[in-house]
Amino acid sequence: MLCALPKKDISGLNRGHIRKRPKTSFCWLTTMAANIEENIRCYRTAPFDARFPNTNQTRNCFQNYLDFHRCNKALSTKNKDVSPCEWYQKVYNSICPISWVSKWDDQLESGTFPGKI
Numbered sequence: 234m235l236c237a238l239p240k241k242d243i244s245g246l247n248r249g250h251i252r253k254r255p256k257t258s259f260c261w262l263t264t265m266a267a268n269i270e271e272n273i274r275c276y277r278t279a280p281f282d283a284r285f286p287n288t289n290q291t292r293n294c295f296q297n298y299l300d301f302h303r304c305n306k307a308l309s310t311k312n313k314d315v316s317p318c319e320w321y322q323k324v325y326n327s328i329c330p331i332s333w334v335s336k337w338d339d340q341l342e343s344g345t346f347p348g349k350i
Contacts, residue, residue, distance in 0.1 A: 279324045290328050295348070297325035298337060302350045 285293040301321035308315045325334065340346040 279328050294325055294329040294333070297321045298329065298334070299348050299350060301325060302341070306350060 279290075279293070279297075282293055284296070298321075301318055304318035304321060305315050308318065337346060341350075
Protein backbone atom coordinates (compact mmCIF):
# COMPACT_ATOMS: atom_id res chain seq x y z
CA MET A 234 0.00 0.00 0.00
CA LEU A 235 1.46 3.31 -1.05
CA CYS A 236 1.54 6.46 1.05
CA ALA A 237 -1.56 8.41 0.07
CA LEU A 238 -0.63 12.02 -0.61
CA PRO A 239 -3.26 14.13 -2.36
CA LYS A 240 -2.66 15.43 -5.87
CA LYS A 241 -2.12 19.13 -6.49
CA ASP A 242 -5.34 20.95 -7.30
CA ILE A 243 -4.92 22.43 -10.79
CA SER A 244 -8.53 23.43 -11.35
CA GLY A 245 -7.67 27.12 -10.95
CA LEU A 246 -4.67 27.14 -13.31
CA ASN A 247 -6.58 28.75 -16.15
CA ARG A 248 -7.36 31.69 -13.83
CA GLY A 249 -3.73 32.07 -12.79
CA HIS A 250 -3.78 30.65 -9.28
CA ILE A 251 -3.26 27.30 -7.57
CA ARG A 252 -5.04 26.21 -4.41
CA LYS A 253 -2.82 25.05 -1.59
CA ARG A 254 -3.16 21.59 -0.06
CA PRO A 255 -4.72 21.42 3.37
CA LYS A 256 -2.09 20.94 6.08
CA THR A 257 -3.73 17.77 7.35
CA SER A 258 -2.97 15.87 4.15
CA PHE A 259 0.50 14.65 5.13
CA CYS A 260 1.00 11.08 6.30
CA TRP A 261 2.65 12.03 9.58
CA LEU A 262 -0.36 14.08 10.65
CA THR A 263 -2.67 11.10 10.98
CA THR A 264 -4.66 10.54 14.15
CA MET A 265 -3.10 8.89 17.19
CA ALA A 266 -5.10 5.75 16.50
CA ALA A 267 -3.38 5.37 13.12
CA ASN A 268 -1.10 2.45 12.49
CA ILE A 269 2.51 3.10 13.60
CA GLU A 270 3.90 1.10 10.68
CA GLU A 271 2.00 3.37 8.27
CA ASN A 272 3.55 6.46 9.85
CA ILE A 273 7.02 4.95 9.64
CA ARG A 274 6.49 3.88 6.02
CA CYS A 275 5.20 7.34 5.04
CA TYR A 276 8.07 9.10 6.82
CA ARG A 277 9.68 11.87 4.78
CA THR A 278 11.61 14.04 7.25
CA ALA A 279 11.34 15.12 10.85
CA PRO A 280 7.98 16.80 11.51
CA PHE A 281 7.67 19.97 13.55
CA ASP A 282 8.08 19.32 17.27
CA ALA A 283 6.62 22.02 19.52
CA ARG A 284 9.21 21.23 22.20
CA PHE A 285 11.91 22.57 19.85
CA PRO A 286 10.47 25.61 18.03
CA ASN A 287 13.80 27.28 17.23
CA THR A 288 15.97 26.88 14.17
CA ASN A 289 18.73 25.19 16.15
CA GLN A 290 17.72 21.52 16.25
CA THR A 291 20.63 20.22 18.35
CA ARG A 292 18.46 19.40 21.36
CA ASN A 293 15.83 17.80 19.11
CA CYS A 294 18.53 15.60 17.62
CA PHE A 295 19.86 14.51 21.02
CA GLN A 296 16.38 13.96 22.49
CA ASN A 297 15.30 11.70 19.62
CA TYR A 298 18.54 9.73 19.96
CA LEU A 299 17.80 9.24 23.67
CA ASP A 300 14.15 8.41 23.00
CA PHE A 301 15.13 5.73 20.48
CA HIS A 302 17.48 3.98 22.90
CA ARG A 303 15.08 4.34 25.83
CA CYS A 304 12.22 2.93 23.76
CA ASN A 305 14.40 0.04 22.55
CA LYS A 306 15.52 -0.75 26.09
CA ALA A 307 12.01 -0.56 27.58
CA LEU A 308 10.35 -2.71 24.92
CA SER A 309 13.11 -5.28 24.65
CA THR A 310 13.16 -5.89 28.42
CA LYS A 311 9.41 -6.62 28.20
CA ASN A 312 10.00 -8.91 25.17
CA LYS A 313 7.76 -6.73 23.00
CA ASP A 314 8.14 -5.65 19.38
CA VAL A 315 10.56 -2.71 19.06
CA SER A 316 9.25 -1.53 15.68
CA PRO A 317 7.58 1.59 17.19
CA CYS A 318 11.08 2.76 18.14
CA GLU A 319 12.05 3.01 14.47
CA TRP A 320 10.27 6.39 14.32
CA TYR A 321 12.79 7.98 16.70
CA GLN A 322 15.67 6.44 14.79
CA LYS A 323 14.45 7.85 11.49
CA VAL A 324 14.01 11.30 13.04
CA TYR A 325 17.46 11.46 14.60
CA ASN A 326 19.06 10.04 11.44
CA SER A 327 17.47 12.82 9.40
CA ILE A 328 18.44 15.75 11.66
CA CYS A 329 21.65 14.63 13.41
CA PRO A 330 25.10 14.84 11.83
CA ILE A 331 26.52 11.38 11.17
CA SER A 332 29.66 12.19 13.16
CA TRP A 333 27.58 12.89 16.29
CA VAL A 334 25.65 9.64 15.98
CA SER A 335 28.79 7.57 15.49
CA LYS A 336 30.44 9.31 18.46
CA TRP A 337 27.39 8.64 20.66
CA ASP A 338 27.30 5.01 19.52
CA ASP A 339 30.98 4.63 20.47
CA GLN A 340 30.29 6.23 23.86
CA LEU A 341 27.36 3.86 24.47
CA GLU A 342 29.59 0.86 23.75
CA SER A 343 32.35 2.11 26.03
CA GLY A 344 29.94 3.14 28.81
CA THR A 345 30.84 6.84 28.75
CA PHE A 346 27.65 8.19 27.16
CA PRO A 347 26.50 11.34 29.04
CA GLY A 348 22.75 10.79 28.72
CA LYS A 349 20.42 8.62 30.83
CA ILE A 350 19.12 5.64 28.90
